[in-house]
Amino acid sequence: MNDEPMIEVESLVRRFGAFEAVRGVSFDVARGEVFGFLGPNGAGKTTTIGMLVTMLRPTSGQARVAGHSVRTQAQRVRESIGIVFQEPTLDESLTGWENLHFHADVYNLPAADFKERAPQVLKTVELYDRRNTLVRNYSGGMKRRLEIARGLLHYPKVLFLDEPTIGLDPQSRVALWEYIREIQRREAITVFLTTHYMAEAEYCDRIAIIDHGEIVALDTPAMLKAGLGGDVVTITSSDNELAVHELQLFLELPARIEDGAVRLEVEDGPRTLAQIFRRLTPEITSVDLHKPSLEDVFINLTGRAIRDDEASQADKLRSQMRGPASFGPGMRRP
Amino acid sequence: MSVRSEVRAGWSLFRRDMLKFYRERARIVSSLLQPILFLGIFGLGLKDVLGGTGPFQELDYIQYIFPGVIGINVLGISTSTGVTIVADREFGFLREVLVAPVSRWTIASAKVAAGVGTALIQVTVLMLLSPFMGLTPGPDVIIRLIGAVMLLAVATSALGVLIASRIRSVEGFQYVFQFMLFPLFFLSGAFFVLDRVPPWIEFVANLNPLTYAVDLFRHILYSDIELGPTSRSLLLVNDVPQDILIIAVMSIVLLAASTFSFARME
Numbered sequence: 001m002n003d004e005p006m007i008e009v010e011s012l013v014r015r016f017g018a019f020e021a022v023r024g025v026s027f028d029v030a031r032g033e034v035f036g037f038l039g040p041n042g043a044g045k046t047t048t049i050g051m052l053v054t055m056l057r058p059t060s061g062q063a064r065v066a067g068h069s070v071r072t073q074a075q076r077v078r079e080s081i082g083i084v085f086q087e088p089t090l091d092e093s094l095t096g097w098e099n100l101h102f103h104a105d106v107y108n109l110p111a112a113d114f115k116e117r118a119p120q121v122l123k124t125v126e127l128y129d130r131r132n133t134l135v136r137n138y139s140g141g142m143k144r145r146l147e148i149a150r151g152l153l154h155y156p157k158v159l160f161l162d163e164p165t166i167g168l169d170p171q172s173r174v175a176l177w178e179y180i181r182e183i184q185r186r187e188a189i190t191v192f193l194t195t196h197y198m199a200e201a202e203y204c205d206r207i208a209i210i211d212h213g214e215i216v217a218l219d220t221p222a223m224l225k226a227g228l229g230g231d232v233v234t235i236t237s238s239d240n241e242l243a244v245h246e247l248q249l250f251l252e253l254p255a256r257i258e259d260g261a262v263r264l265e266v267e268d269g270p271r272t273l274a275q276i277f278r279r280l281t282p283e284i285t286s287v288d289l290h291k292p293s294l295e296d297v298f299i300n301l302t303g304r305a306i307r308d309d310e311a312s313q314a315d316k317l318r319s320q321m322r323g324p325a326s327f328g329p330g331m332r333r334p
Numbered sequence: 335m336s337v338r339s340e341v342r343a344g345w346s347l348f349r350r351d352m353l354k355f356y357r358e359r360a361r362i363v364s365s366l367l368q369p370i371l372f373l374g375i376f377g378l379g380l381k382d383v384l385g386g387t388g389p390f391q392e393l394d395y396i397q398y399i400f401p402g403v404i405g406i407n408v409l410g411i412s413t414s415t416g417v418t419i420v421a422d423r424e425f426g427f428l429r430e431v432l433v434a435p436v437s438r439w440t441i442a443s444a445k446v447a448a449g450v451g452t453a454l455i456q457v458t459v460l461m462l463l464s465p466f467m468g469l470t471p472g473p474d475v476i477i478r479l480i481g482a483v484m485l486l487a488v489a490t491s492a493l494g495v496l497i498a499s500r501i502r503s504v505e506g507f508q509y510v511f512q513f514m515l516f517p518l519f520f521l522s523g524a525f526f527v528l529d530r531v532p533p534w535i536e537f538v539a540n541l542n543p544l545t546y547a548v549d550l551f552r553h554i555l556y557s558d559i560e561l562g563p564t565s566r567s568l569l570l571v572n573d574v575p576q577d578i579l580i581i582a583v584m585s586i587v588l589l590a591a592s593t594f595s596f597a598r599m600e
Contacts, residue, residue, distance in 0.1 A: 055433055056600055078435035089430040093354060105346030106434040108339035150430075 004067065006031045006158050006190040007052065012061035014047050021047040023213035024061065029158075029192060029206075034184055036204035037194040038294065044213040045194035046086060049162050052192070053083050066157045079107070082151030086162040088143050090135045096122070096146050097131040100153055107154040114153075121149040125179055141172035145179070152183060159183075161193035165200060177203050198294040209298060216301045221294060228292040228300060231269025236261045239282040250279050259305055265292065343436040344444040351418060351448035355455075362455075365411050369403045369460055373467070376525065390565045393556075396467050398569075401551035402524020404479075405486065405544050407460060408453045409518060412487045413511060415449030416494030420507045438597035442495050446589065449491025450484055457483045469555060478554045485581050486547040492588035499595040517542075524548050527568050543584045550577040 007029035014022040022044040029035040037045045050056035052065055054074040063070045066080035090099050097118070104114040122128040125145035135143065144164065151159055164180070165173040181203065184191050193204070201207045201221060208218040217224060237243045243262050247255035253272065255264040266272045269289045277284065299305055355361065377396030390398060422428040431441060461479070464471055471479070494511075501507045521528070521535060522544035528536065539545050553574050561569065572580075 053433055055429075075435050075437075078433060083433055085426070085429055087426045087429075089426040089428075091350070091427045091430075092425065093357070094350075102346055102350060103430070103434075106343040106431065106436050108336075108342055108435075 004031075005029055006033070006066055007035070007192060008062075008064045009048075009052070010062045012048065012051060012063055013059045014044075014051055014056060015059045021213055022051070025208075025210070025213075025215050027208055027215065027218055029190060031190055032184070032188045034180070034191040034193070034203065034205045036201045036207040037192070037210055038196070038198070038201045038207050038298070039194075039210035040196055043210045045196075045210060046162055047213075048210075049160055049192070049194060053081060053160055054078060079154075080157045081160060082154065082156035082158070083160045084144070084147045084151050084162065084164055086166060088147065090143055090146060090150075092136040093134065095132050095134055096127055096138070099135060099146065100150055103150050103153055109154050113155075117153055117155070121152045124152075124183060125149045141168050141176075144168060144172075144176065148176070148179060148183075152187075152189075155187075156189065158190045158192060161191065163194055163196070165195070165197065173200075198298065201294050207294070209301060211302045217297065224294065224297045225292040228265045228296055230267045230291075231265070231272075232288075232290055232292050232296045233264050233266060233269055233273060233276075234261050234288040235276065235284055236286045237280065237282040237284045243280055243282050243284075246280055246282075247276065251275055258299055258303065263299070265296070265300070339435075340437060340440045343434065344440045344447070347431070347441060347444035348447050348451065351415070351445070352451055354418070355448075355452050365407070365414075365456060366459060368410065369407045370463070372403045372406065373400065373463070377467075390561075390569065392559055392561050392565055394468060397469060397559075399525055400464070400467055400469065401555050402522060402548045404457055404460060404483070404551055405522065405524060405548045406519055407456055408483055408486050408547070409490045409515070409544060411456045412449035412453040412491040413494035413497075413515075415445050415452070415491050416496075416498035416511070417504060417507055418448070419445060419495065419498035420501060420504050423502065424504060432599070438599075439593050442499075442593040442596040443589075445495050446488060446491040446592070449494060450487040453483060453487035453491075454480065464555075470558070471555065472558075475554055475557060479551065482547065482550045482554060482578075485550075485578065485585060486543060489543045489581060489585040489588050492585065492592040496588060496592035496595055499592065499599055518544050521545070522548050523571075529568055543581055546572065546577045546580045546584075550574065550581070553577070 005028035007027075009028070010026050011024045012022055012026070013020065013024050025044075025048060027035075037048065039045050047056065051058045052063055052070060054070050054077050058071065065077045068076040068080065070077050091102065094102065100118050100122070101114070103109075104111075104118070109117070119128055122131055125148055127142060127145055127149060130138070130142065135146065138146065148159075148161075148164070151161075161180070165176055168176065177200070180191060180193075183189060195201055204221065206218065206220050207224070208215045209224075210216070219227075235243070240257050240260070240262050244255045244257055247253045247262070247264065251272075253264050253266065255262050257263075264272075273287065273289060295305065373396060376399055377394075419428065422431070432438075457479070461471065461476060497510055498507060501510060517538065519525075521539045522542050523539065524544070528539050528545075531539070549570060549572050552569055556569070
């Protein structure tokens with residue numbers, strides 16, 4: 001029983017009209033794992049979460065959460081999970097404590113459990129002292145923390161976090177990750193989260209990289225990076241096309257142009273760089289050498305970079321196409 | 335999911351709406367101001383135009399419109415339960431409710447119950463004005479009136495939930511609602527008798543739950559007043575069981591439609 005995955009997903013598809021937002025994803029998440037969905041805006045992350053938390057009906061495919069089918073046992077799934085959505089879902093006219101109390105009622109948490117659990121989760125996110133303040137007067141970071149506390153209140157088996165750190169300042173982000181890690185260690189809870197921040201994906205035990213509704217890679221962050229070899233070298237020169245041509249021809253290196261620079265993944269970066277300086281005819285204008293990051297993995301897989309704020313035009317269009325559904329980025333408050 | 339947990343969740347939703355209503359004093363005051371304006375402007379203003387009495391010898395014009403004003407008040411206040419759904423959606427809180435292990439039927443029913451609850455508070459306050467209009471309802475009249483108000487409020491609250499389940503913004507909801515409100519007001523017999531109107535207006539009036547509710551309120555509120563046979567036939571169109579049956583059927587249909595529509599939301 002303990003070896004059974006907490007989340008099992010098989011060929012999950014969701015269409016909005018003619019647009020296929022999620023195009024047959026399959027993966028398992030083990031008990032106690034922190035599993036990340038990494039991808040740009042509009043890649044299908046939120047839509048996938050929507051189906052896993054039973055807010056969106058899958059067009060086809062199967063998914064089980066905590067052993068229950070999201071199609072036929074939605075009620076059981078809902079009892080077993082805690083959710084923090086991308087947009088706030090608090091009642092701002094109530095205090096933090098009252099928000100938790102309402103949650104306990106709709107999740108049918110026994111009164112004795114509530115008395116014990118509510119202070120505990122509030123202390124974890126350092127909001128216990130502010131519990132009687134109206135949520136209207138909370139900062140953005142406090143609201144997000146209160147949502148996490150609320151998501152944990154009813155002892156869920158799986159905690160879903162959709163872009164948990166979006167819109168937070170760097171300190172709050174780091175603090176939030178500490179809470180998530182602490183909770184996960186203490187309660188052996190399974191965490192499923194989405195993010196488009198590369199640095200955050202590093203906190204996950206395993207990540208699935210999703211692009212255009214499909215999983216393009218799935219592994220531990222270390223393994224994904226190891227797959228790229230030893231070093232990533234990026235150079236710009238007076239003639240990038242010629243540089244690539246020469247690197248391929250003379251040095252037999254897998255060079256290519258990405259984002260206006262020449263990139264290559266190599267075993268021994270410093271040595272290769274020395275060779276490049278010796279052999280290249282175009283004038284080199286800048287050089288970068290680093291160990292592969294998840295950013296590099298993503299670029300290698302998709303041929304483009306994830307950027308925080310500028311989703312590509314196509315992605316924007318895609319999120320607008322989700323208009324009719326109340327779920328997804330299309331519904332964000334202006 | 336057990337009956338107990340559904341009841342607990344439903345009660346919590348109901349209590350939250352009532353608490354919010356109580357905390358927003360401005361809403362209570364403004365929703366009371368509207369019927370008082372109706373009574374003042376139509377009741378006192380038209381009274382002189384109409385030469386002291388209304389169209390009926392036995393009644394003041396203000397007494398003539400009072401049952402209709404109660405009906406309008408119930409319609410306005412209980413349908414605004416729909417606004418709370420749309421506002422919760424806009425502020426995101428609806429998602430916390432929808433993703434909880436609570437059936438959509440419970441959520442929709444709790445919303446309707448909150449609409450009925452707020453309507454009862456409003457009508458109770460409104461009844462305090464009745465002595466100023468020469469009506470002195472006894473306890474039995476008030477109890478019967480409360481029952482009739484609840485019946486109407488179920489229908490109108492369910493209508494609010496139905497509209498809310500299909501509309502995404504508060505502005506949109508108010509637009510649709512305003513569009514419906516005035517035809518419902520004026521085609522209910524609340525302000526003028528619908529005995530010499532074209533057949534299509536009569537048809538619309540016959541579909542309007544307010545028509546039967548106003549008729550029912552008149553039966554209850556005029557029980558102490560002697561009405562001549564002509565006035566009687568114009569004022570009290572249906573008999574009481576007929577009114578109750580028709581409003582009850584409309585309530586059930588609207589309740590079923592609204593919970594169905596609410597349950598299908600994604």
